[in-house]
Amino acid sequence: MLELAILGLLQEAPMHGYELRKELATKLGTLRAAISYGTLYPTLKRLKLAGWISEAEANSDIIPPMTSKRGRVVYKITAEGKEHFADLLTQAGPETYDDAGFGVHFTFFSRTDRATRLRILEGRRRRIEERREGLREILARAADRLDAYTLELQRHGLDACEREVRWLEELISNERSGRTPAFRQRAESQRAENQRPESNPEPPRPHLDRP
Amino acid sequence: MLELAILGLLQEAPMHGYELRKELATKLGTLRAAISYGTLYPTLKRLKLAGWISEAEANSDIIPPMTSKRGRVVYKITAEGKEHFADLLTQAGPETYDDAGFGVHFTFFSRTDRATRLRILEGRRRRIEERREGLREILARAADRLDAYTLELQRHGLDACEREVRWLEELISNERSGRTPAFRQRAESQRAENQRPESNPEPPRPHLDRP
DNA sequence: TTGCGATGTATCGGGCCGATACATCGGGAC
DNA sequence: GTCCCGATGTATCGGCCCGATACATCGCAA
Numbered sequence: 165m166l167e168l169a170i171l172g173l174l175q176e177a178p179m180h181g182y183e184l185r186k187e188l189a190t191k192l193g194t195l196r197a198a199i200s201y202g203t204l205y206p207t208l209k210r211l212k213l214a215g216w217i218s219e220a221e222a223n224s225d226i227i228p229p230m231t232s233k234r235g236r237v238v239y240k241i242t243a244e245g246k247e248h249f250a251d252l253l254t255q256a257g258p259e260t261y262d263d264a265g266f267g268v269h270f271t272f273f274s275r276t277d278r279a280t281r282l283r284i285l286e287g288r289r290r291r292i293e294e295r296r297e298g299l300r301e302i303l304a305r306a307a308d309r310l311d312a313y314t315l316e317l318q319r320h321g322l323d324a325c326e327r328e329v330r331w332l333e334e335l336i337s338n339e340r341s342g343r344t345p346a347f348r349q350r351a352e353s354q355r356a357e358n359q360r361p362e363s364n365p366e367p368p369r370p371h372l373d374r375p
Numbered sequence: 376m377l378e379l380a381i382l383g384l385l386q387e388a389p390m391h392g393y394e395l396r397k398e399l400a401t402k403l404g405t406l407r408a409a410i411s412y413g414t415l416y417p418t419l420k421r422l423k424l425a426g427w428i429s430e431a432e433a434n435s436d437i438i439p440p441m442t443s444k445r446g447r448v449v450y451k452i453t454a455e456g457k458e459h460f461a462d463l464l465t466q467a468g469p470e471t472y473d474d475a476g477f478g479v480h481f482t483f484f485s486r487t488d489r490a491t492r493l494r495i496l497e498g499r500r501r502r503i504e505e506r507r508e509g510l511r512e513i514l515a516r517a518a519d520r521l522d523a524y525t526l527e528l529q530r531h532g533l534d535a536c537e538r539e540v541r542w543l544e545e546l547i548s549n550e551r552s553g554r555t556p557a558f559r560q561r562a563e564s565q566r567a568e569n570q571r572p573e574s575n576p577e578p579p580r581p582h583l584d585r586p
Numbered sequence: 587t588t589g590c591g592a593t594g595t596a597t598c599g600g601g602c603c604g605a606t607a608c609a610t611c612g613g614g615a616c
Numbered sequence: 617g618t619c620c621c622g623a624t625g626t627a628t629c630g631g632c633c634c635g636a637t638a639c640a641t642c643g644c645a646a
Contacts, residue, residue, distance in 0.1 A: 166602080182625050190513050191525055197473075203602045205627055236625060259635090262408075273524035302401050313484035314402055320542055324535065331531055377633080393594050414633045416596055447594060470604090 165259060166199060166207050169268045171216060171241060171249040172275070178220055178240035181205060196267040208239060216245035254280050261291040282339050289332040296325035376470060377410060377418050380479045382427060382452060382460040383486070389431055389451035392416060407478040419450060427456035465491050472502040493550050500543040507536035 173179065173187050181204055189198040211217045220238045241249070253276050259265045266288050273281055299322040307315060384390065384398050392415055400409040422428045431449045452460070464487050470476045477499045484492050510533040518526060 180625075181627095190517060191521070197603095200603050201625095201627075202604070202629080207601085267528065270528050271525050274522040306401060310402070311485040314482050316546075317478065317481050320539075324538075327535075327538075328531075335527075391594075392596095408634095411634050412594095412596075413598080413635065418632085 165265050165268055166203060167211065168249070168252045169199075169271070170204075170207060170211060171245055171252070172268075172272045174217060174239060174241040175246060175249060175275075178238050180236040180238045181208065182236070184239075191271050192267050196264045211245070212239075214248075216242055216248050218242050256280070256284055256287060260284060261287045278339060282336065285332055285336050285339065289329060289336070292325050292328050292332070296322060296329065299325060376476050376479055377414060378422065379460070379463045380410075380482070381415075381418065381422060382456055382463070383479075383483045385428060385450060385452040386457060386460060386486075389449050391447040391449045392419060393447070395450070402482050403478050407475045422456070423450075425459075426453060427459050428452055467491070467495055467498060471495060472498045489550060493547065496543055496547050496550065500540060500547070503536050503539050503543065507533060507540065510536060 169188060169192065170184065173184060173191075179187065181201070185199055185201065185204055208217065212219065217239045220240045253269070253272060256269075260269055261284075266284070269276070269284050276284075299318055302310075303315070303318055303322065310318070380399060380403065381395065384395060384402070390398065392412070396410055396412065396415055419428070423430065428450045431451045464480075464483060467480075471480055472495075477495070480487070480495050487495075510529055513521075514526070514529055514533065521529070
């Protein structure tokens with residue numbers, strides 16, 4: 165899962181570990197806590213071994229600090245890596261629908277085709293609906309076997325499930341009806357747009373809030 | 376963390392692994408997915424080695440099925456185990472405030488003294504507030520650097536945080552003002568009450584919805 | 587009688603985490 | 617000037633926990 169996240173971020177720009185981690189933390193808000201270095205560096209090693217990323221010498225131009233030897237290692241994605249990333253994006257296993265996996269996939273939705281987006285949203289919805297049904301079951305059947313605190317925990321969980329299902333319904337219905345992201349209008353929304361995709365193989369284009 | 380959960384369940388009654396897992400799944404709804412056997416059995420082994428639980432022969436009376444040899448192993452908590460459980464209940468480390476840890480602690484709140492309950496609720500609130508502030512920061516500062524999907528994910532996360540903080544506020548205020556669990560009235564609430572605490576060392580007593 | 591789903595115990599490889607160690611850099615205190 | 621501290625940066629280690637897998641028994645229905 166982290167594999168997908170790293171590949172996705174490196175597709176935007178080459179980065180070193182520390183930067184990668186911060187980017188990970190801001191983009192994968194909730195649904196995925198900040199990654200640990202004890203995970204990050206071994207994963208980078210693994211990805212390098214698999215040939216999906218490579219180290220780019222940091223000595224040269226753009227990156228100013230860490231002048232001396234043993235400076236930071238900048239990673240960039242390879243052609244095979246981009247291929248692998250595209251595969252991972254469309255393939256959806258069971259781990260795609262848990263909190264972490266869904267969060268990562270959702271983060272890259274602007275680089276995912278609409279069919280896949282729908283498949284993932286619906287898979288996630290099913291997952292949460294199952295959890296919700298389980299909780300309802302418990303609250304209906306075993307309520308008198310549980311103490312008040314446990315009960316309240318279940319209720320809170322049920323609330324969260326129902327809320328997420330509604331959120332997903334809204335997203336799904338938006339996906340079906342043309343406008344891609346297009347959620348309810350908010351005051352702080354800017355029409356400012358961000359970085360060019362620097363020669364993406366598959367630019368899915370609908371990337372804006374309003375056409 | 377799982378250690379605490381197992382000890383707590385075995386304090387209620389002796390159980391075998393399978394039963395333990397189902398009980399775990401129903402009581403720790405959300406905030407902690409169903410535990411895997413690949414976790415459960417090694418943990419049971421560890422706890423047995425530590426002297427906190429022991430195997431009770433299942434051959435005899437109460438438990439009917441699995442007549443032949445190589446039948447289920449029933450675990451029961453030891454005196455040292457009860458002591459350790461009491462310790463774990465009051466000690467609150469950082470892991471007490473993440474989703475899993477908080478869920479487990481909350482589940483045993485009816486066996487926790489009020490001071491500890493308050494400490495844990497406030498610790499959890501602080502944790503969620505920090506996450507919330509982080510998200511607000513991102514939405515205020517980096518909004519134009521993020522695409523619409525990522526943004527929507529952050530908003531949803533922020534919503535969930537705010538909601539949980541409100542929930543915690545309510546719980547905290549309830550704790551402070553006498554009535555212990557006592558949440559907002561609901562239609563399906565029964566006044567039926569459950570199992571006797573079978574000689575608890577510290578019966579905290581206020582266990583009902585309404586006095 | 588056959589076979590399937592629930593019950594039940596157990597191991598293995600691997601992902602991910604927290605703690606820890608170590609080194610460099612920029613800037614403020616003194 | 618220099619000294620120290622916090623941010624930046626790379627890396628490893630032990631350990632928790634997960635999913636996949638294997639295997640065995642029980643009750644029941646086709």
